[in-house]
Amino acid sequence: MTSGRADPSGTWESIPRMVLSAADRFGDAEAVVDGPLRLSFAELAERVRQAAGAFRELGVSKGDRVAIWAPNSAEWLVAGFGLLAAGGVLVPVNTRFKADEAHDIVVRGRAKALLVQQGFLDLEFTGPPGVPVIDLTSDFLASGSPYECEVSGSDLSDIIFTSGTTGRPKGVLMSHAQNLRLFAEWCDLADLREGDRYLIVNPFFHMFGWKAGCIASLIRGATILPVPVFDVDQVLDLVERERVTMLPGPPTLYHSLLEAEAKGGRDLSSLRAAVTGSADIPVELIRRIRSELPFRTIMTGYGLTEAGTVTASRSGDSFEEIATTVGLPCDGLEVRVADDGEVLVRGYSVMLGYLDDPAATAEAIDPHGWLHTGDLGTLDDRGRLRIVGRKKDMFVVGGFNAYPAEIEGFLLRHPAVAQAAVVGVPDTRLGQVGKAFVVPHGPVSADELIAWSRERMAGYKVPRSVEFREELPIGATGKVLKDQLR
Incomplete structure (x- = not known):
């Protein structure tokens, strides 16, 4: 599915090239709004270059990893893209993790530094022995001379840790080219447009927040409004004040919006595009989102860290199709259901492998290139996937x-x-x-x-x-x- 415009994913060799080109593509339009901070695309690109220089001066070379353990913010965004521009590899850490859980990720990810936001939720974030801890709110990100490392599409972009059947988190390896191609298509599927104002509730440490949020917004030219902690009243305030148009989130988010609309007194008229996902969404909820809220498009989909967004609903799908299936495969991806009901995925977006775990990689990706997802599903006669359960106990x-x-x-x-x-x-x-x-x-x-x-x-x-x-x-x-x- 395309929007009628050329697929931009092949235009750039790497994510940093895409991000820095936004200065020319979108100029003085707003790129990020975070509280009183407002950055244009040109200003964001300059901050990213400075951050890249800061990482270089810290000793981060091409291929080195840096972890970020912090809530959604403009600083997270600058740090993440700045690290990639320095040739580094991003290792996001779940903000809900306790110290032992986070330190395990940092150590196994071999991170050269750990960036945190001290004082978030009144917490003091520490790092494992030997790993420097840098506060995102310090002057570190602005301390470097502008810099950009040469990065290719096949280079490693990020290591996002997920858990498997053993319970031990595993690091998923993805390249720049994989992310650019998949989330350029995601922009079309989700109806993300240039000039959209995108309230990002999904955390940046997650694929949805970082890739379908930040990377997608820079591909398409949408304004990013990061939300550090989900609070219904804050979300409603931002929707009104900033005229938010794009608002993805879990079904519970839309329940909250429906309650606010029923009470009245809130102006939600700017909302246009919704994106949600769950194995089981009530058809009535999708109907109410379309009939009682201003949203004109709703996308549901299925994805996992090991392959990104795999399937998505399409324009014109019925309420029932959007609610009870997770749509059709994305371009370049194949989906089939094995004899035991497990959903298998094959294509360019399947991970490069698990970090330092060839045995787990071989178990997950068979010799024919099929990723075994651990989810159970069925395919209807039109090829739409329905998730019916989980093979594993997750x-x-x-x-x-x-x-x-x-x-x-x-x-x-x-x-x-x-x-x-x-x-x-x-x-x-x-x-x-x-x-x-x-x-x-x-x-x-x-x-x-x-x-x-x-x-x-x-x-x-x-x-x-x-x-x-x-x-x-x-x-x-x-x-x-x-x-x-x-």
Whole structure:
């Protein structure tokens, strides 16, 4: 699908070239609005060049990695693009991670530095031994002489960590060319236009926020409005004040907008394009978004860190098609469903591999190039994909992927826990939350274990309930039979 204009993804060799060219393409138009800070595309390009110089003077050479552990902001944007312009590789870190979780990513990513925003949520962010910690709000980003490293499309762009069946986060390797091609198409599919004002609620540490947010906006010439912490009233204020046109987010975001519209007193008339995604969206919600809110286009899709956006709905799709399927494959990608129901993906956007893990890479990508997603799905007679479940035990808490094996690993560190199994259970607000089944070998209460977990895990990973058992159901191979627990 195209918008009638030439596909721009082949115009640039790398993401930095695309970003810096925005100064010529869009000039004095607003590129970023973050509180009182307003940057034009020309000013953003200059700040990116300065940041690239700062990274160079820090000792970052081509191919070196730098981690960013901070909320959405203009500084994050400048740092991320500045790092790429210096030839570096971006390693984003989830802001919800506790210190041990974040340090593991920084160390295994071999980051030469860690950028943070001290004081965010009243927290003081630390780094692992030997890794310098730099505050994004310091003068670091503006301290360098303008610089740009020569970067090719095949060079590594980012390492975004995700979790697998072992529960240990794995680093997904992606190149500049992969990102540019896929998210140039995403702009068309999502109806992102030059001059749009794009409120980015999705976190920059996630593929959706960084790639379908920041990179897409610079490709198309949209104004970026970063939101560090989701707050409904703040979002509504920004929509009114800044005349936001593009507002992607989870289904819960649109529920909030519908409630605000019903109450009245808010001007949401500028909103034009919505993008959401979930395995199960009520058809009625899509109908209400179109009939009760100003949105003229709604896109749903399916993606994963290992391949980016894989499928998307198309203009003209019915409410039911948008709500109950995740659309058709993107250009250059193939999707099929294996005999066991697993969704397989093949094409240019499939990851280069997992960082330092050839065994996991070989397990994920078969000899024929098919990526085994771990999701279960079906294809209708028109080729639309429907996601029906997860082959693995992952569950989604308010839009965040939670992996039982990782949570179980944390629980087993508690001195009173002998065995632990975690499953996702339905929750009216968050969709799903974790429930832990624990075999204790010492005195501990459910409240104590939950409180202990909150000190060591990101909030979405923490089990909301604990059930104590004398034993867990075990199958012939020694694995816990989680279907019995569910």
